[in-house]
Amino acid sequence: MKKETLQIVFIESNVALFIFLFVYTGVNKLMDYSAFRVVLSKSPLLSFASSFIAWFLPVIELIVSLILLMPFTRKLGLLISTSLMATFTFYLAYMIFFTPNLPCSCGGIFNNLNWTEHLILNIVLLVIAFTAWWLSKSNQRFIAINRNSRTPV
Amino acid sequence: MKKYLLGIIAVVAAIGFSSFTTDEKKAADDIYYFYMVDENGVIQAGTPVQFGGQVTLSYANANDGCTGSTAHCLRGFISQPSLPTSQSGDVQTLKN
Numbered sequence: 001m002k003k004e005t006l007q008i009v010f011i012e013s014n015v016a017l018f019i020f021l022f023v024y025t026g027v028n029k030l031m032d033y034s035a036f037r038v039v040l041s042k043s044p045l046l047s048f049a050s051s052f053i054a055w056f057l058p059v060i061e062l063i064v065s066l067i068l069l070m071p072f073t074r075k076l077g078l079l080i081s082t083s084l085m086a087t088f089t090f091y092l093a094y095m096i097f098f099t100p101n102l103p104c105s106c107g108g109i110f111n112n113l114n115w116t117e118h119l120i121l122n123i124v125l126l127v128i129a130f131t132a133w134w135l136s137k138s139n140q141r142f143i144a145i146n147r148n149s150r151t152p153v
Numbered sequence: 154m155k156k157y158l159l160g161i162i163a164v165v166a167a168i169g170f171s172s173f174t175t176d177e178k179k180a181a182d183d184i185y186y187f188y189m190v191d192e193n194g195v196i197q198a199g200t201p202v203q204f205g206g207q208v209t210l211s212y213a214n215a216n217d218g219c220t221g222s223t224a225h226c227l228r229g230f231i232s233q234p235s236l237p238t239s240q241s242g243d244v245q246t247l248k249n
Contacts, residue, residue, distance in 0.1 A: 016163040023167035031171065038214055069160040 007135050014132040015074055018081045019065045021125070026061035029054070045094060060084070078133035085126040092119045185229030185244055187213050188236075196228060198236045203227055210244045217246040 029036045033054055040050035064084060068077035096115045113121065184207035188196040204216065210229060219226030228242030 012159055016159040019160050019163040020167045023164050024171055027168060027171040034211065038211070065164065069157065069164070071156040 011074075011078075011132050011136050014128055015068050015078065018078075018129065018132075019068050022061040022065040022068075022081070022084075026058040026065070029058040029061075043095070044098065045091065075133070075136045078129060078136055082126065082129040082133050085122060085129050089119065089122040089126050092122055184209055185213070185231060185242075186233050187217075187227040187229045187246070188234075188242075190225045190228055194225065195237055195239045196234070200236060202233075210246070213244075214246050219246065 037050050037054035040046050040054055043050070046053055061084075064077060064080050067073045067080060070077075092115060096119060186207055187203040188200050189203060190196055204213065213227055213229060217226045225241070225245045225247060227246040228240070229244040229246075230240075230242045234240060234242075
């Protein structure tokens, strides 16, 4: 398989992975809104706006999934996914250092992970998201050609 | 349409999994035996069940009366554990 084809397969499969991840955790948070809000209200970092974040975060996750779903906004979606994953990872690192006894307020099966397992998973996902975004940035299927010089512009 | 296919499959799978895990959670979400945790994170032998029996997590959260830190206050178990134990339990309320 050609290198470019492999890159496209990698990008597309990771786009699907992040759509799955964000829809899954977003829907779970909305379906379990009250429990999610209670845990956020106990977080030293987010308690001041727990009610707002409890619905704002899953809505953002669903919007990012929609952005990833559209082929023409996919690159932007991967950039936002990378930023979101970076934010979640910093939050997890903060929680491990300052409030390790607080249960995770994550959606679905991620609720069963402890903080350290979750941090490792998030770091892996962050690296995947960043790589997919980086590759999508450099992978141009159509390069404009200057007809006089025959060099890409 | 082909460009959307993988994404749409991911959305459908995610919604399917969400409904599956939420149902599973609801079964375990009913009522728990809550025990008070000591400062070392252990439920000591002979610790009585709080609230006189099984209650929901939201009831325990509203009535645990704990303050002071974000460490566990009460730990809830679906079935009664053998004490003493340092298990985290199925759910927890927190001191905050």
